[in-house]
Amino acid sequence: MAEAARKADAINALQALLGERLSTSAAVREQHGRDESYHPAQAPDAVAFARSTEEVVAIVNICADHGVPLIPFGTGTSLEGHVAAVAGGVCVDLSGMDRILKVNAEDCDCVVQAGVTRKTLNEYLRDTGLFFPIDPGADASLGGMAATGASGTNAVRYGAMRENVLGLTVVLADGRVVRTSRRARKTSSGYDLTRLFVGSEGTLGIITEVAVRLYGIPEAISAATCGFPDVASAVNATILTIQSGLPVARIELIDAKSIAGINAYSKLDLVEQPTLFLEFHGTEDGVREQAERFGDIAAEFGGGGFDWATRPEDRNRLWEARHTAYYAALAMYPGKKGMPTDVCVPISRLAECIEQTQRDLVESGIDAPIIGHVGDGNFHTLLTFDPGDAEEVARCKAFNERLILRALAMDGTCTGEHGIGMGKMRFLDAEHGEAVGVMRAVKLALDPNNLMNPGKILRV
Numbered sequence: 001m002a003e004a005a006r007k008a009d010a011i012n013a014l015q016a017l018l019g020e021r022l023s024t025s026a027a028v029r030e031q032h033g034r035d036e037s038y039h040p041a042q043a044p045d046a047v048a049f050a051r052s053t054e055e056v057v058a059i060v061n062i063c064a065d066h067g068v069p070l071i072p073f074g075t076g077t078s079l080e081g082h083v084a085a086v087a088g089g090v091c092v093d094l095s096g097m098d099r100i101l102k103v104n105a106e107d108c109d110c111v112v113q114a115g116v117t118r119k120t121l122n123e124y125l126r127d128t129g130l131f132f133p134i135d136p137g138a139d140a141s142l143g144g145m146a147a148t149g150a151s152g153t154n155a156v157r158y159g160a161m162r163e164n165v166l167g168l169t170v171v172l173a174d175g176r177v178v179r180t181s182r183r184a185r186k187t188s189s190g191y192d193l194t195r196l197f198v199g200s201e202g203t204l205g206i207i208t209e210v211a212v213r214l215y216g217i218p219e220a221i222s223a224a225t226c227g228f229p230d231v232a233s234a235v236n237a238t239i240l241t242i243q244s245g246l247p248v249a250r251i252e253l254i255d256a257k258s259i260a261g262i263n264a265y266s267k268l269d270l271v272e273q274p275t276l277f278l279e280f281h282g283t284e285d286g287v288r289e290q291a292e293r294f295g296d297i298a299a300e301f302g303g304g305g306f307d308w309a310t311r312p313e314d315r316n317r318l319w320e321a322r323h324t325a326y327y328a329a330l331a332m333y334p335g336k337k338g339m340p341t342d343v344c345v346p347i348s349r350l351a352e353c354i355e356q357t358q359r360d361l362v363e364s365g366i367d368a369p370i371i372g373h374v375g376d377g378n379f380h381t382l383l384t385f386d387p388g389d390a391e392e393v394a395r396c397k398a399f400n401e402r403l404i405l406r407a408l409a410m411d412g413t414c415t416g417e418h419g420i421g422m423g424k425m426r427f428l429d430a431e432h433g434e435a436v437g438v439m440r441a442v443k444l445a446l447d448p449n450n451l452m453n454p455g456k457i458l459r460v
Contacts, residue, residue: 007088010066011046014090017058021049021096032073032083032091036138036326038339038385039081039423044071044091051096053169053177053208060206061175063090069451072202074115074144077136079340080421082148082201086455092206094143100124101209108214109166109183114143114207130214133158136417137323143207149199151417153322156242156375157249157281158215160417162198169209170197173447183211196442201419202453204446218281222291223250223309223318226298227273231255231358231370233301234274235351238374240297242347246290250279250319251375257332258325258369265328266321271305276374277322279315326382329369333384339396343407344378344416353410354379357403364399378416405430420457428457 014022023029024046034041045068050056063070069089076083085091097113100121104110105128112121119139121132134145135152144150146168151160158164167181180193197204228234231253238251254262259272276298280290295306309315321328330338345353354370361368361381372379381403383396404414404427414420414427429436440458443450450460 006066007045007068010062010068010090013062013066014046014048014059017062018048018055021051023047023049029091032071032076032093033085035076035078035081035083037079037081037421037423038337038387039084039421042084042086044085045088047073047091047093049093049096053171056092056094056171056206056208057175057177059090059092060171060173064173064175064449064451067449067451069454070202070206071453072143072147072206074141074147075117075139077138077140078144078148078421079342079418080415080423082419082421082453082456084422084455086422089451094141094206094208097143097208103128103130103214104183105130107183108216109211110214111209111211112142113209114146115141116143116210117141118145125214129217131217132164132212133215134161134164135323137326142210142212146198146207146210147201148419149417151373151376151378153250153252153277153279153319153373155373155378155417156251157247162195164213165194165198165210166213167194167211168197168207170205170207172205173449173452178205181211199419201421201456203443203457204452206452218249218287220284220287221249221279221281221310221315222287223277223279223315224291225270225307225318226276226278226294226303227271227305228276228298229273229302231274232351232355233303234276235354235374237298237301237303238276239347239350240300241294242375244293244297246293246297247282248278248290248294248375249281250277252277252322253370253372253374253379254322254325255370257367258329258371261328261332261369262321262325265331266317266324268317268321270307276303277318279319325369325371329371329382330384335386336384337387339383339385339400340418341381341383341400341403342378342415342418343403343412344376345407345410345412347375347377349410349412350374350377350379353406353412356406357381360399360402360406364395366395366399373416376416377412422456425457425459
Protein backbone atom coordinates (compact mmCIF):
# COMPACT_ATOMS: atom_id res chain seq x y z
CA MET A 1 0.00 0.00 0.00
CA ALA A 2 2.88 2.35 0.78
CA GLU A 3 4.23 1.90 -2.73
CA ALA A 4 0.82 2.59 -4.29
CA ALA A 5 0.44 5.70 -2.14
CA ARG A 6 3.88 6.99 -3.18
CA LYS A 7 3.05 6.51 -6.85
CA ALA A 8 -0.32 8.22 -6.41
CA ASP A 9 1.30 11.19 -4.69
CA ALA A 10 3.94 11.44 -7.44
CA ILE A 11 1.28 11.32 -10.16
CA ASN A 12 -0.72 14.06 -8.44
CA ALA A 13 2.39 16.25 -8.23
CA LEU A 14 3.20 15.61 -11.88
CA GLN A 15 -0.39 16.42 -12.86
CA ALA A 16 -0.03 19.79 -11.15
CA LEU A 17 3.23 20.39 -13.00
CA LEU A 18 2.26 19.21 -16.49
CA GLY A 19 -1.53 19.36 -16.66
CA GLU A 20 -2.77 17.54 -19.77
CA ARG A 21 0.76 16.47 -20.59
CA LEU A 22 0.57 13.86 -17.82
CA SER A 23 -1.49 10.87 -18.95
CA THR A 24 -2.80 7.90 -17.01
CA SER A 25 -4.90 6.63 -19.92
CA ALA A 26 -4.65 2.85 -20.29
CA ALA A 27 -4.11 3.13 -24.05
CA VAL A 28 -1.30 5.68 -23.68
CA ARG A 29 0.37 3.70 -20.90
CA GLU A 30 0.16 0.47 -22.91
CA GLN A 31 1.69 2.15 -25.96
CA HIS A 32 4.62 3.40 -23.87
CA GLY A 33 5.26 0.01 -22.27
CA ARG A 34 6.15 -1.78 -25.50
CA ASP A 35 8.78 -1.52 -28.21
CA GLU A 36 9.33 -3.43 -31.48
CA SER A 37 10.63 -6.53 -29.67
CA TYR A 38 9.00 -9.84 -28.79
CA HIS A 39 9.12 -9.01 -25.08
CA PRO A 40 5.70 -8.59 -23.47
CA ALA A 41 4.51 -5.03 -22.88
CA GLN A 42 4.73 -3.73 -19.30
CA ALA A 43 2.90 -0.44 -18.94
CA PRO A 44 4.04 2.40 -16.66
CA ASP A 45 1.69 3.96 -14.11
CA ALA A 46 1.73 7.29 -15.98
CA VAL A 47 3.32 8.99 -18.97
CA ALA A 48 4.86 12.46 -18.65
CA PHE A 49 5.37 14.41 -21.88
CA ALA A 50 8.37 16.68 -21.35
CA ARG A 51 9.32 19.70 -23.48
CA SER A 52 12.58 20.91 -21.94
CA THR A 53 15.54 19.88 -19.83
CA GLU A 54 14.08 21.97 -17.00
CA GLU A 55 10.83 19.99 -17.11
CA VAL A 56 12.76 16.72 -17.06
CA VAL A 57 14.59 17.96 -13.95
CA ALA A 58 11.26 18.75 -12.27
CA ILE A 59 9.85 15.33 -13.23
CA VAL A 60 12.96 13.54 -11.93
CA ASN A 61 12.88 15.46 -8.65
CA ILE A 62 9.23 14.60 -8.04
CA CYS A 63 9.81 10.92 -8.78
CA ALA A 64 12.99 10.81 -6.69
CA ASP A 65 11.18 12.39 -3.72
CA HIS A 66 8.56 9.63 -3.89
CA GLY A 67 10.86 6.72 -4.82
CA VAL A 68 9.15 6.18 -8.18
CA PRO A 69 11.03 4.65 -11.17
CA LEU A 70 11.57 6.61 -14.40
CA ILE A 71 11.70 5.15 -17.92
CA PRO A 72 12.83 7.39 -20.82
CA PHE A 73 10.92 6.96 -24.11
CA GLY A 74 11.85 8.23 -27.58
CA THR A 75 9.98 6.58 -30.46
CA GLY A 76 9.60 3.05 -29.10
CA THR A 77 11.66 1.37 -31.84
CA SER A 78 14.09 -0.50 -29.56
CA LEU A 79 14.40 -4.28 -29.81
CA GLU A 80 15.28 -5.64 -26.38
CA GLY A 81 12.43 -4.48 -24.14
CA HIS A 82 14.18 -1.23 -23.21
CA VAL A 83 10.98 0.72 -22.45
CA ALA A 84 9.09 -1.92 -20.49
CA ALA A 85 8.13 -0.61 -17.05
CA VAL A 86 9.22 -3.70 -15.12
CA ALA A 87 8.62 -1.94 -11.78
CA GLY A 88 5.89 0.42 -12.92
CA GLY A 89 6.66 4.09 -12.48
CA VAL A 90 6.61 7.09 -14.80
CA CYS A 91 7.53 6.98 -18.47
CA VAL A 92 9.18 10.24 -19.59
CA ASP A 93 8.21 10.76 -23.24
CA LEU A 94 10.83 12.99 -24.90
CA SER A 95 9.25 13.14 -28.37
CA GLY A 96 8.05 16.70 -27.71
CA MET A 97 11.65 17.81 -27.22
CA ASP A 98 12.08 18.09 -30.98
CA ARG A 99 14.02 21.33 -31.52
CA ILE A 100 17.25 21.54 -33.49
CA LEU A 101 19.12 23.93 -31.22
CA LYS A 102 22.22 24.84 -33.23
CA VAL A 103 23.97 23.84 -36.44
CA ASN A 104 27.66 24.73 -36.63
CA ALA A 105 28.20 24.20 -40.35
CA GLU A 106 31.84 25.34 -40.29
CA ASP A 107 32.66 22.79 -37.60
CA CYS A 108 30.43 20.04 -39.02
CA ASP A 109 28.43 19.47 -35.84
CA CYS A 110 25.05 20.30 -34.36
CA VAL A 111 23.10 20.18 -31.09
CA VAL A 112 19.56 18.84 -30.92
CA GLN A 113 17.01 18.00 -28.27
CA ALA A 114 16.69 14.29 -27.57
CA GLY A 115 13.37 13.86 -29.39
CA VAL A 116 14.65 14.96 -32.81
CA THR A 117 14.59 12.00 -35.22
CA ARG A 118 17.33 11.23 -37.70
CA LYS A 119 15.11 11.88 -40.74
CA THR A 120 13.97 15.23 -39.34
CA LEU A 121 17.58 16.26 -38.78
CA ASN A 122 18.67 15.31 -42.29
CA GLU A 123 15.70 17.12 -43.81
CA TYR A 124 16.68 20.23 -41.85
CA LEU A 125 20.31 19.90 -42.98
CA ARG A 126 19.51 19.40 -46.66
CA ASP A 127 20.45 22.94 -47.76
CA THR A 128 23.66 23.06 -45.71
CA GLY A 129 25.49 20.41 -47.71
CA LEU A 130 25.81 18.29 -44.54
CA PHE A 131 24.17 15.11 -43.31
CA PHE A 132 24.02 12.83 -40.28
CA PRO A 133 24.94 9.29 -41.41
CA ILE A 134 23.76 6.94 -38.64
CA ASP A 135 20.65 5.10 -39.86
CA PRO A 136 19.40 2.17 -37.76
CA GLY A 137 16.52 1.71 -40.21
CA ALA A 138 13.73 3.01 -38.05
CA ASP A 139 13.24 6.78 -37.80
CA ALA A 140 14.52 6.70 -34.24
CA SER A 141 15.15 9.71 -32.02
CA LEU A 142 18.74 10.81 -31.54
CA GLY A 143 18.36 10.59 -27.77
CA GLY A 144 17.21 7.00 -28.07
CA MET A 145 19.96 6.21 -30.57
CA ALA A 146 22.56 7.58 -28.16
CA ALA A 147 21.03 5.71 -25.24
CA THR A 148 21.16 2.35 -27.03
CA GLY A 149 24.45 2.91 -28.87
CA ALA A 150 22.67 2.47 -32.21
CA SER A 151 24.37 1.72 -35.49
CA GLY A 152 23.14 1.00 -39.02
CA THR A 153 24.06 0.47 -42.64
CA ASN A 154 26.57 3.37 -42.84
CA ALA A 155 28.61 2.25 -39.83
CA VAL A 156 31.29 0.53 -41.91
CA ARG A 157 32.44 3.96 -43.13
CA TYR A 158 31.11 6.50 -40.62
CA GLY A 159 31.02 4.48 -37.41
CA ALA A 160 28.16 4.05 -34.91
CA MET A 161 26.70 6.46 -32.34
CA ARG A 162 29.70 5.98 -30.04
CA GLU A 163 31.95 7.53 -32.67
CA ASN A 164 29.55 10.31 -33.65
CA VAL A 165 28.19 11.70 -30.38
CA LEU A 166 30.33 14.67 -29.36
CA GLY A 167 28.55 15.53 -26.13
CA LEU A 168 25.36 15.03 -24.13
CA THR A 169 23.17 16.88 -21.67
CA VAL A 170 21.95 14.40 -19.07
CA VAL A 171 19.62 14.71 -16.08
CA LEU A 172 20.86 12.47 -13.26
CA ALA A 173 18.76 10.58 -10.72
CA ASP A 174 19.19 13.34 -8.14
CA GLY A 175 18.11 16.08 -10.57
CA ARG A 176 21.58 17.39 -11.40
CA VAL A 177 22.17 18.39 -15.02
CA VAL A 178 25.48 17.27 -16.53
CA ARG A 179 26.95 18.48 -19.80
CA THR A 180 29.48 15.80 -20.69
CA SER A 181 31.70 17.69 -23.16
CA ARG A 182 32.38 20.92 -24.99
CA ARG A 183 32.61 21.15 -28.77
CA ALA A 184 36.36 20.70 -29.25
CA ARG A 185 37.11 17.74 -31.52
CA LYS A 186 39.51 16.24 -29.00
CA THR A 187 40.26 16.52 -25.30
CA SER A 188 42.24 14.75 -22.61
CA SER A 189 40.30 16.47 -19.83
CA GLY A 190 38.97 14.07 -17.22
CA TYR A 191 36.84 10.93 -17.55
CA ASP A 192 34.99 10.40 -20.83
CA LEU A 193 31.44 10.81 -19.54
CA THR A 194 30.03 11.03 -23.05
CA ARG A 195 31.00 7.42 -23.78
CA LEU A 196 29.70 6.39 -20.37
CA PHE A 197 26.19 7.59 -21.15
CA VAL A 198 26.16 6.42 -24.79
CA GLY A 199 24.75 2.91 -24.56
CA SER A 200 23.57 3.30 -20.96
CA GLU A 201 19.93 2.77 -22.00
CA GLY A 202 18.49 5.27 -19.54
CA THR A 203 19.89 3.43 -16.52
CA LEU A 204 22.28 6.22 -15.47
CA GLY A 205 20.26 9.32 -16.39
CA ILE A 206 17.90 10.82 -18.95
CA ILE A 207 19.53 12.26 -22.07
CA THR A 208 17.86 15.56 -23.04
CA GLU A 209 20.27 17.05 -25.61
CA VAL A 210 22.71 15.48 -28.05
CA ALA A 211 25.63 17.04 -29.93
CA VAL A 212 26.56 15.00 -33.00
CA ARG A 213 29.16 15.00 -35.75
CA LEU A 214 28.01 15.87 -39.29
CA TYR A 215 29.56 15.06 -42.65
CA GLY A 216 29.64 16.67 -46.07
CA ILE A 217 27.20 15.17 -48.56
CA PRO A 218 29.40 13.28 -51.06
CA GLU A 219 29.83 14.67 -54.56
CA ALA A 220 28.84 11.30 -56.01
CA ILE A 221 26.87 8.40 -54.55
CA SER A 222 26.28 5.10 -56.30
CA ALA A 223 24.44 2.06 -54.95
CA ALA A 224 24.43 -1.46 -56.33
CA THR A 225 23.27 -4.99 -55.68
CA CYS A 226 25.51 -7.98 -56.43
CA GLY A 227 24.41 -11.60 -56.28
CA PHE A 228 26.54 -14.55 -55.15
CA PRO A 229 26.20 -18.33 -55.42
CA ASP A 230 26.06 -18.76 -51.63
CA VAL A 231 26.28 -16.81 -48.38
CA ALA A 232 29.89 -17.85 -47.73
CA SER A 233 31.01 -16.35 -51.03
CA ALA A 234 29.24 -13.06 -50.28
CA VAL A 235 30.79 -12.91 -46.80
CA ASN A 236 34.28 -13.72 -48.04
CA ALA A 237 33.98 -11.00 -50.69
CA THR A 238 33.01 -8.59 -47.91
CA ILE A 239 35.98 -9.60 -45.77
CA LEU A 240 38.45 -9.09 -48.61
CA THR A 241 36.83 -5.73 -49.44
CA ILE A 242 37.38 -4.47 -45.89
CA GLN A 243 40.87 -5.96 -45.58
CA SER A 244 41.83 -4.30 -48.89
CA GLY A 245 41.00 -0.89 -47.43
CA LEU A 246 38.28 -0.18 -49.98
CA PRO A 247 36.29 2.74 -48.44
CA VAL A 248 32.86 1.31 -49.16
CA ALA A 249 30.12 3.30 -47.38
CA ARG A 250 27.61 0.48 -47.05
CA ILE A 251 27.90 -3.28 -47.55
CA GLU A 252 24.93 -5.33 -46.42
CA LEU A 253 24.28 -9.06 -46.70
CA ILE A 254 20.75 -10.25 -47.52
CA ASP A 255 20.31 -14.00 -47.92
CA ALA A 256 18.02 -15.61 -50.53
CA LYS A 257 15.13 -16.04 -48.10
CA SER A 258 15.28 -12.34 -47.15
CA ILE A 259 15.41 -11.36 -50.84
CA ALA A 260 12.18 -13.28 -51.43
CA GLY A 261 10.52 -11.40 -48.58
CA ILE A 262 11.85 -8.03 -49.76
CA ASN A 263 10.61 -8.66 -53.30
CA ALA A 264 7.12 -9.37 -52.03
CA TYR A 265 7.01 -6.60 -49.42
CA SER A 266 8.77 -3.79 -51.32
CA LYS A 267 7.67 -4.78 -54.85
CA LEU A 268 11.19 -5.38 -56.18
CA ASP A 269 12.32 -8.04 -58.64
CA LEU A 270 15.77 -9.01 -57.34
CA VAL A 271 17.12 -12.49 -58.14
CA GLU A 272 16.48 -14.73 -55.14
CA GLN A 273 20.06 -15.49 -54.18
CA PRO A 274 22.46 -14.28 -51.47
CA THR A 275 23.03 -10.63 -52.32
CA LEU A 276 25.20 -7.74 -51.18
CA PHE A 277 23.66 -4.27 -51.13
CA LEU A 278 26.46 -1.71 -51.55
CA GLU A 279 26.96 2.01 -51.66
CA PHE A 280 30.01 4.04 -52.65
CA HIS A 281 30.62 7.69 -51.66
CA GLY A 282 33.18 10.15 -52.99
CA THR A 283 34.07 12.03 -56.14
CA GLU A 284 32.85 10.83 -59.53
CA ASP A 285 36.25 9.30 -60.29
CA GLY A 286 36.62 7.92 -56.77
CA VAL A 287 33.24 6.18 -56.83
CA ARG A 288 34.01 4.70 -60.25
CA GLU A 289 37.34 3.37 -59.01
CA GLN A 290 35.78 1.90 -55.85
CA ALA A 291 33.11 0.15 -57.89
CA GLU A 292 35.67 -1.31 -60.29
CA ARG A 293 37.85 -2.59 -57.45
CA PHE A 294 34.89 -4.18 -55.74
CA GLY A 295 33.83 -5.77 -59.03
CA ASP A 296 37.23 -7.46 -59.27
CA ILE A 297 36.91 -8.75 -55.70
CA ALA A 298 33.35 -9.99 -56.22
CA ALA A 299 34.37 -11.87 -59.37
CA GLU A 300 36.91 -13.86 -57.34
CA PHE A 301 34.01 -15.29 -55.33
CA GLY A 302 31.54 -15.85 -58.15
CA GLY A 303 29.71 -12.56 -57.70
CA GLY A 304 28.08 -10.85 -60.64
CA GLY A 305 24.92 -9.42 -62.09
CA PHE A 306 25.55 -5.91 -60.79
CA ASP A 307 22.44 -3.76 -60.76
CA TRP A 308 23.37 -0.08 -60.35
CA ALA A 309 21.28 2.70 -58.82
CA THR A 310 22.64 6.22 -59.23
CA ARG A 311 19.45 8.31 -59.21
CA PRO A 312 18.45 9.38 -55.67
CA GLU A 313 14.94 7.92 -56.01
CA ASP A 314 16.33 4.52 -57.07
CA ARG A 315 18.88 4.49 -54.24
CA ASN A 316 16.24 5.50 -51.71
CA ARG A 317 13.94 2.72 -52.90
CA LEU A 318 16.72 0.17 -52.56
CA TRP A 319 17.71 1.23 -49.05
CA GLU A 320 14.12 1.60 -47.91
CA ALA A 321 13.67 -2.04 -48.93
CA ARG A 322 16.73 -2.94 -46.84
CA HIS A 323 15.48 -0.95 -43.86
CA THR A 324 12.07 -2.66 -43.94
CA ALA A 325 13.57 -6.15 -44.26
CA TYR A 326 12.47 -6.93 -40.67
CA TYR A 327 8.83 -6.29 -41.55
CA ALA A 328 9.26 -8.07 -44.89
CA ALA A 329 10.46 -11.15 -43.04
CA LEU A 330 7.57 -11.00 -40.56
CA ALA A 331 5.14 -10.74 -43.49
CA MET A 332 6.37 -14.15 -44.69
CA TYR A 333 5.13 -15.72 -41.46
CA PRO A 334 1.62 -14.33 -40.81
CA GLY A 335 0.48 -14.47 -37.20
CA LYS A 336 3.96 -15.00 -35.80
CA LYS A 337 6.17 -12.74 -33.72
CA GLY A 338 9.80 -11.95 -34.48
CA MET A 339 12.84 -12.53 -32.26
CA PRO A 340 15.74 -10.71 -33.96
CA THR A 341 19.24 -11.80 -32.99
CA ASP A 342 22.20 -9.41 -32.99
CA VAL A 343 25.77 -10.66 -32.66
CA CYS A 344 28.99 -9.09 -33.87
CA VAL A 345 32.36 -10.83 -34.31
CA PRO A 346 35.81 -9.83 -35.58
CA ILE A 347 35.50 -9.72 -39.33
CA SER A 348 38.09 -12.48 -39.75
CA ARG A 349 35.68 -14.87 -37.96
CA LEU A 350 32.52 -13.68 -39.72
CA ALA A 351 32.31 -16.36 -42.43
CA GLU A 352 32.91 -19.10 -39.86
CA CYS A 353 30.27 -17.72 -37.51
CA ILE A 354 27.63 -17.40 -40.23
CA GLU A 355 28.37 -20.88 -41.62
CA GLN A 356 27.99 -22.43 -38.16
CA THR A 357 24.80 -20.43 -37.63
CA GLN A 358 23.33 -21.69 -40.91
CA ARG A 359 24.05 -25.30 -39.89
CA ASP A 360 22.50 -24.69 -36.48
CA LEU A 361 19.32 -23.33 -38.08
CA VAL A 362 18.98 -26.42 -40.29
CA GLU A 363 19.68 -28.84 -37.43
CA SER A 364 17.22 -26.98 -35.17
CA GLY A 365 14.45 -27.03 -37.76
CA ILE A 366 14.19 -23.24 -37.62
CA ASP A 367 13.27 -21.38 -40.80
CA ALA A 368 14.92 -17.96 -40.40
CA PRO A 369 16.45 -15.42 -42.78
CA ILE A 370 19.93 -13.96 -42.24
CA ILE A 371 20.73 -10.32 -42.86
CA GLY A 372 23.36 -7.97 -41.55
CA HIS A 373 25.90 -5.17 -41.57
CA VAL A 374 28.64 -7.57 -42.56
CA GLY A 375 31.15 -4.80 -43.24
CA ASP A 376 31.69 -4.53 -39.49
CA GLY A 377 31.04 -8.17 -38.55
CA ASN A 378 27.45 -7.65 -37.36
CA PHE A 379 24.61 -9.89 -38.55
CA HIS A 380 21.08 -10.85 -37.57
CA THR A 381 18.73 -13.79 -37.92
CA LEU A 382 15.01 -13.21 -37.57
CA LEU A 383 13.52 -16.06 -35.58
CA THR A 384 9.74 -16.26 -35.93
CA PHE A 385 7.49 -18.10 -33.51
CA ASP A 386 3.92 -18.60 -32.41
CA PRO A 387 3.63 -16.94 -28.97
CA GLY A 388 1.17 -19.68 -27.96
CA ASP A 389 3.56 -22.50 -28.85
CA ALA A 390 5.82 -22.97 -25.82
CA GLU A 391 8.03 -25.52 -27.58
CA GLU A 392 8.64 -23.20 -30.53
CA VAL A 393 9.45 -20.27 -28.22
CA ALA A 394 11.89 -22.42 -26.24
CA ARG A 395 13.56 -23.65 -29.44
CA CYS A 396 14.13 -20.10 -30.66
CA LYS A 397 15.49 -18.94 -27.31
CA ALA A 398 17.85 -21.92 -27.15
CA PHE A 399 19.12 -21.14 -30.65
CA ASN A 400 19.68 -17.48 -29.71
CA GLU A 401 21.69 -18.55 -26.67
CA ARG A 402 23.87 -20.87 -28.77
CA LEU A 403 24.42 -18.07 -31.30
CA ILE A 404 25.50 -15.64 -28.59
CA LEU A 405 27.87 -18.14 -26.96
CA ARG A 406 29.29 -18.91 -30.41
CA ALA A 407 29.98 -15.22 -30.98
CA LEU A 408 31.55 -14.81 -27.54
CA ALA A 409 33.79 -17.83 -28.18
CA MET A 410 35.05 -15.96 -31.26
CA ASP A 411 35.84 -12.89 -29.13
CA GLY A 412 32.67 -11.16 -30.31
CA THR A 413 29.76 -9.54 -28.50
CA CYS A 414 26.20 -10.53 -27.61
CA THR A 415 24.89 -7.32 -29.21
CA GLY A 416 26.36 -5.24 -31.98
CA GLU A 417 23.71 -2.51 -31.98
CA HIS A 418 20.42 -3.47 -30.32
CA GLY A 419 21.67 -3.12 -26.74
CA ILE A 420 21.11 -5.26 -23.65
CA GLY A 421 17.72 -4.05 -22.38
CA MET A 422 16.13 -6.84 -20.40
CA GLY A 423 16.57 -9.39 -23.18
CA LYS A 424 20.32 -10.01 -22.86
CA MET A 425 21.09 -9.24 -19.24
CA ARG A 426 22.19 -12.77 -18.45
CA PHE A 427 24.88 -12.72 -21.14
CA LEU A 428 26.62 -9.67 -19.72
CA ASP A 429 28.66 -11.69 -17.20
CA ALA A 430 29.76 -14.16 -19.89
CA GLU A 431 30.99 -11.30 -22.06
CA HIS A 432 32.51 -8.92 -19.49
CA GLY A 433 33.33 -10.97 -16.39
CA GLU A 434 34.67 -8.83 -13.54
CA ALA A 435 33.94 -5.65 -15.50
CA VAL A 436 30.24 -6.16 -14.72
CA GLY A 437 31.02 -5.42 -11.07
CA VAL A 438 32.58 -2.13 -12.13
CA MET A 439 29.49 -1.32 -14.20
CA ARG A 440 27.28 -2.06 -11.19
CA ALA A 441 29.40 0.22 -9.01
CA VAL A 442 28.97 3.05 -11.53
CA LYS A 443 25.22 2.45 -11.64
CA LEU A 444 24.90 2.57 -7.84
CA ALA A 445 27.10 5.64 -7.58
CA LEU A 446 24.89 7.62 -9.98
CA ASP A 447 21.54 5.99 -9.12
CA PRO A 448 21.77 4.51 -5.62
CA ASN A 449 18.01 3.95 -5.35
CA ASN A 450 17.81 2.19 -8.75
CA LEU A 451 15.11 4.50 -10.10
CA MET A 452 16.52 5.01 -13.61
CA ASN A 453 15.03 2.39 -15.93
CA PRO A 454 15.36 -0.46 -13.42
CA GLY A 455 15.57 -4.03 -14.69
CA LYS A 456 17.70 -3.16 -17.72
CA ILE A 457 21.35 -4.01 -18.46
CA LEU A 458 22.24 -4.89 -14.84
CA ARG A 459 20.54 -6.64 -11.96
CA VAL A 460 20.75 -4.37 -8.90
